[in-house]
Amino acid sequence: MNKRVVITGMGVVAPNGVGKKNFLDAIKKGKSGIKFIPELKELNFNCQIGGIPNIDNSKCNNLLKKYSLSAAASTIKYAVIAGLEAWKDAGYIIPEYDSKDVDYNTGIIIGSGAGSIGFVGSKIVPLVNKGLGKKLRSTTAEYAMHSGSSVALSGILALGNQITANSSACATGTESVIMGYNRIKSGKAKAMLVGGTEAYSPYIWMGFDVLRVSTRKYNNNPLKASRPMSASASGFVPGAGAGVLLIEDLDTALKRDARIYAEIIGTHINSGGQRNNGSMTAPNPDGVQRCIKQAIKSAGIKPQKIDYISGHLTSTMADPIEIKNWTKALNREKSNFPYINSLKSMTGHCIGATGAIETISAVLEIYHNFIYPCINCEDLHPEIAKMVDRNKIPQKIINNIDLNYVAKASFGFGDVNSCLILKKLVNLQINKYKTIKNYEKY
Amino acid sequence: MKNIKDKIMPILKRYTFDKKIWETVSENPDLAKDLKINSARIVDIILDIEDEFKIEIDNESLESIKTINDVENIISKKLEEKE
Numbered sequence: 001m002n003k004r005v006v007i008t009g010m011g012v013v014a015p016n017g018v019g020k021k022n023f024l025d026a027i028k029k030g031k032s033g034i035k036f037i038p039e040l041k042e043l044n045f046n047c048q049i050g051g052i053p054n055i056d057n058s059k060c061n062n063l064l065k066k067y068s069l070s071a072a073a074s075t076i077k078y079a080v081i082a083g084l085e086a087w088k089d090a091g092y093i094i095p096e097y098d099s100k101d102v103d104y105n106t107g108i109i110i111g112s113g114a115g116s117i118g119f120v121g122s123k124i125v126p127l128v129n130k131g132l133g134k135k136l137r138s139t140t141a142e143y144a145m146h147s148g149s150s151v152a153l154s155g156i157l158a159l160g161n162q163i164t165a166n167s168s169a170c171a172t173g174t175e176s177v178i179m180g181y182n183r184i185k186s187g188k189a190k191a192m193l194v195g196g197t198e199a200y201s202p203y204i205w206m207g208f209d210v211l212r213v214s215t216r217k218y219n220n221n222p223l224k225a226s227r228p229m230s231a232s233a234s235g236f237v238p239g240a241g242a243g244v245l246l247i248e249d250l251d252t253a254l255k256r257d258a259r260i261y262a263e264i265i266g267t268h269i270n271s272g273g274q275r276n277n278g279s280m281t282a283p284n285p286d287g288v289q290r291c292i293k294q295a296i297k298s299a300g301i302k303p304q305k306i307d308y309i310s311g312h313l314t315s316t317m318a319d320p321i322e323i324k325n326w327t328k329a330l331n332r333e334k335s336n337f338p339y340i341n342s343l344k345s346m347t348g349h350c351i352g353a354t355g356a357i358e359t360i361s362a363v364l365e366i367y368h369n370f371i372y373p374c375i376n377c378e379d380l381h382p383e384i385a386k387m388v389d390r391n392k393i394p395q396k397i398i399n400n401i402d403l404n405y406v407a408k409a410s411f412g413f414g415d416v417n418s419c420l421i422l423k424k425l426v427n428l429q430i431n432k433y434k435t436i437k438n439y440e441k442y
Numbered sequence: 443m444k445n446i447k448d449k450i451m452p453i454l455k456r457y458t459f460d461k462k463i464w465e466t467v468s469e470n471p472d473l474a475k476d477l478k479i480n481s482a483r484i485v486d487i488i489l490d491i492e493d494e495f496k497i498e499i500d501n502e503s504l505e506s507i508k509t510i511n512d513v514e515n516i517i518s519k520k521l522e523e524k525e
Contacts, residue, residue, distance in 0.1 A: 070460070097459050098478070138485035 001187030006425070009090025009246030010070050010260045010360045011082035013238050016122070017349045018060070021240035022091060022365050030373040032346045034222040034237050049222040051239030051348035052200045054133070055081060067156055068126070069241040072143050073119035074199035078353070079110050079149030080156070083193055087157060088242035090246040093256050095158050100378075101214075104188035107161030108150040109179050110197055110244060111172040113352030114414075115146045118126035118201025130265040149197050149242075151299040153170055161189045169412030170312070171269075172196045173243060173355025178420055180247055190252045193243035195356035197309030204351075205238045211281065213316060214238055226349075227376035228313035229323070229393060236314040239348030245363075261367045262406075266421035267300025268292075271390030278415040282318065285325050288413050288417055291330035292409060295419035301405060303325065303330040306338045306421075308371060313342035314349050320383035327387050337388045338407075339398070341374035352416040355410035362408050366424045446495075446517050447510070453490045454510070457483045470511045491517060497524060 010020055013032030017023035026033070033051045038049040055061075060081055064070050069080055087094065095101065124144060127135055142148055147165040154163045162183065168175045173196030180192030198204075208214040215235035218225030226237040255289055272278035272287025296303050309326060313319050326340070327333045344360045350357055365371055373396050380390060402424070409419040457479045466519065473479045479487075484507060488499050491513070497520040507513055 070455075135489065137489065138482040 003185050003187060004250035005184045005247055005264045006250050006253050007245055007261045008253050009088070009092070010084040010261065010363065011081045011085025011087070011089060011244045012360050013055060013078040013242045014357050015052045015053050015241055015350070016052050018055055020085060022358070024368070025206070026116075027343065027361055027364070027372040028370065029345060030346065030375045030397070032223045032226070032375065033239075034225055034348050036219065036222050039082070040202065040205070041131070045202070045206070045209050046216040047235070047238070048207055048219045049225055050056070050200060050205065050238055051237060051241070051350065053078065053241045059140050064323045068319050069152065071137070071277050072139070073116040074240065075112050075116055075119075075147060075197045075242075076143060078196035078199070078240070079195070079244060080152050080280045082197070082244040083108075083110065083149070083153045083157070086193060086195075086200055086244040086246045088252070090248075090362070092154065092246070099158060100157050102160040102394060104160035106192065107183065108154050108159060108163045108193045109166055109176045109191050110153070110193065111166035111168070111176045111193050111352055112146065112147045112149070112197050113167060114170050114198065114201075114204040115167070116144050116148060116199070116202050118199045121201065121203040128205065133225050144408055155191060159162055159193075161192070164197065168350065168418070169414055170349065170351055170354055170414045171412035171416050171418040172352035172411040173357065174359060174410035174418035174420060175269055176356065177245060177247065177359055178269055178418055180319070181267055181420070184247060191246060191248035193246055194246055195237065195242060196353040197238050197242035198351040198353040200240040202216040206422050208236075208238055213281070215315070224376055226315045226345050228311070228315045228345050228374065229319050229381055230315070230377045231379045231381045233317070233319060233381070234314040236316055236344065237348035239344075239350035239354070241347070241357060243354045243360045245356065245360060260425050261363045263425050264420055264421045265423045266292035266295045266297070267419070268298060269418050270294070271416045273416045280415070282412055283411045283415050283417065285321065287415060288322070288325040288411060289329040289341045291417035291419045292326065295407070295421050298406075299421040299423075302339050305405045306330060306407050307403045308362075308365070308406045309338050309340040310358050310406065311340050311342045312409055313412045314344055315342075316328070320381050323384050323387050325415060333387050335389045335392075337392050339371050339372060340388065341393065341394060343372075345375045345377065359408050359420070362406050362422060364407055366403045366422060369399070369401055369403070371401060371403070373397050376422070378418045380428050409434070446514050448492065450510070450513055450517070453487060453494065454479070456490070457487060468471055470509045472509050473507070495521065497521060
C-alpha cells in the first residue's frame with residue numbers, strides 16, 4: 001500500500017493570530033505577537049517577553065464551555081480550538097455527543113514538548129503538597145496526561161484509529177505530521193488530525209532562561225526581539241500555541257470533493273546522535289543535512305526544485321549554522337538558493353507547536369501564492385550574507401509567486417530532526433466546497 | 443427539603459452535556475442512567491456540594507449515591523449532624 005497524502009484542513013492558535021483567517025492576515029502583514037509579560041518580571045526572569053495566543057474571547061470561551069474544558073490545561077484548550085477548526089475547515093461535521101458511530105479510519109497525533117507541566121505545577125502540586133489532594137477535580141488525570149489533547153478531541157469527534165501524542169522537543173509539531181503521513185501512506189488510516197500544542201508556563205520557560213538560550217536584551221522592545229538570521233539575534237523568544245492539520249489520503253479527499261491545500265510528498269526523521277558538534281542543545285550538521293537530503297530523496301525530486309524553505313531559524317547564533325546546512329544539503333547557494341524565512345520572527349518559538357504552526361504557514365503560502373516577510377532581519381548576519389543572496393530573505397511580502405515545492409524542517413533538543421517536503425497541486429480541481437457546511441460560521 | 447433541591451439542581455446541571463434532558467426527566471432521576479452524567483464526574487459534584495453546603499461527605503456515603511434523592515438525603519443528614 002502506498003497512498004498519496006494531502007492536507008485538507010488547518011486550524012491554528014498562534015501568538016499573532018487565533019483562527020486560520022486571522023493568522024493568514026497577520027503573517028501577510030508581518031504582525032508580531034511578542035509582548036512583555038509582567039509575571040515573568042515579577043518572577044525574576046532574565047527574558048521577560050513571549051508570544052502567548054489570546055483565546056480570551058466569546059467564541060473560544062463558548063467553545064471550551066460547550067465541551068466542559070474551561071478549566072483544562074492550556075495545551076488542551078489550544079489543541080481543541082485548533083483541532084476543531086481543522087476538522088471543520090476540511091469539511092467534516094462534528095458528530096452529536098451521543099451518536100453511536102465511531103470512525104475507525106481516522107486518528108489523532110497531537111504532541112507537545114513539555115506537556116502539562118504548567119497545569120501540574122500550578123494546580124496539582126500545591127494542593128497535593130498541602131495534603132489537600134482530595135480537593136482536586138475528576139479531570140486532574142486527563143488534563144495532566146501527555147495525550148490529553150488528542151483524547152479530548154477524539155471524544156468530541158468519535159474517532160477510533162490511533163489516538164496518541166508524540167514528543168521530540170522543538171521538532172514535535174513537524175514530527176507529528178510525518179507520523180500521521182506514514183500511517184495514511186501505509187493504509188493504516190484514511191485521515192489523521194496531526195499537530196503540536198504548547199502552553200505558556202514559567203515552569204517551562206525557566207528552563208530556557210537558565211540555559212541562556214532565550215533573549216535577555218529586548219525586554220523593553222518586544223516587537224524587535226525575535227530576529228532570525230539577523231546579526232543582532234541574541235536568543236529565541238519563547239512562545240505558546242497550537243497548530244493542527246487534517247491530512248488524508250488523496251483518494252478519500254477526491255471522492256468527497258474536498259478542498260486540497262497541498263500534498264506531502266517527502267519526509268524524513270532522524271537524529272544526529274549528539275556527536276560531531278551535535279549535543280543535547282546543538283544539532284550535528286551531518287544529521288541535519290542527511291535529514292533534509294533524505295526527505296528530498298523520498299519526495300523523488302532534485303534539490304534544485306525547491307522554491308522555498310520554511311526554516312527552523314530560532315533567532316540564535318545557530319541560525320548561520322542552519323543556513324550552512326541547507327546550502328550543503330541542497331548544494332545551492334547565493335542567487336541559486338531558494339527563498340527562506342522564519343515564522344518565529346512574528347510568533348517566537350512555540351516549542352512543540354512550532355513545527356505544526358510553521359507547516360500551516362507554509363501551506364497557506366503555497367495555497368495563496370505568497371511569501372510572508374521575515375521581520376527584524378534588516379541587519380542580515382554577515383555569515384549568512386556570504387552564503388545567501390539578500391533578496392532570498394524577503395523583508396516585505398512577495399505576492400503572486402508560485403511555490404511548487406517547499407521544504408519545512410524542525411530541529412529539537414536532543415539533536416532530533418524532522419523534515420517534510422510539500423507540493424502544490426495545480427492539476428486538480430481543488431476549489432470546491434460542496435461538502436463544507438458551517439465553515440464560514442465558525 | 444425543597445431548599446436543598448433548589449441548590450443542588452444547578453450543580454447537577456453543570457455536569458449534564460445535553461441540557462434538554464432536564465425537560466423530560468422523572469421526579470427522582472438516576473444520575474448515570476437518566477441524566478447521562480459520567481460516573482467520574484460524581485467526584486466534582488461532591489466537591490461542589492461540599493463547598494455549597496459547607497459539609498464533608500465521606501467515601502462511604504459517596505458510594506451510596508445513585509439518584510437525586512440519594513444526594514438530597516445525604517446532604518440533609520450531614521447538615522443535621524453538623525447542628
